[in-house]
Amino acid sequence: MLRALLGILAGMLLLADSLGRFRGLDAMIRALKPYETAIGVTALIVGIFSFFSTLGIALILAGLLLGANALASVPQVGDNLGTASRALAPFSVLIGAAVLILGILHLL
Numbered sequence: 001m002l003r004a005l006l007g008i009l010a011g012m013l014l015l016a017d018s019l020g021r022f023r024g025l026d027a028m029i030r031a032l033k034p035y036e037t038a039i040g041v042t043a044l045i046v047g048i049f050s051f052f053s054t055l056g057i058a059l060i061l062a063g064l065l066l067g068a069n070a071l072a073s074v075p076q077v078g079d080n081l082g083t084a085s086r087a088l089a090p091f092s093v094l095i096g097a098a099v100l101i102l103g104i105l106h107l108l
Contacts, residue, residue: 002046007043008107009103010043010100011101012025037067037069040070043066047059055099
């Protein structure tokens with residue numbers, strides 16, 4: 001259940017520009033924005049622990065995108081994680097949609 005909720009939250013944050021056009025969702029996304037890095041790092045950690053599932057891999061990708069600022073400060077691997085985040089940035093909408101859909105499906 002935690003993986004599904006993290007998937008939904010991470011997907012909503014990655015799709016903030018697209019979902020912000022809807023009336024009720026713009027307030028929810030604004031409320032989630034301050035916690036973007038925390039949600040991203042948590043999604044990355046939970047995704048690592050559930051690596052052998054589709055949702056786990058999607059959480060890793062979403063966590064790399066959302067937690068890029070915090071991950072860049074990790075000693076010894078921060079530069080590599082920052083490079084991975086920049087490489088994934090053009091695919092943020094696709095990853096956001098995938099993690100949101102997988103989170104909803106996993107919740108059901």
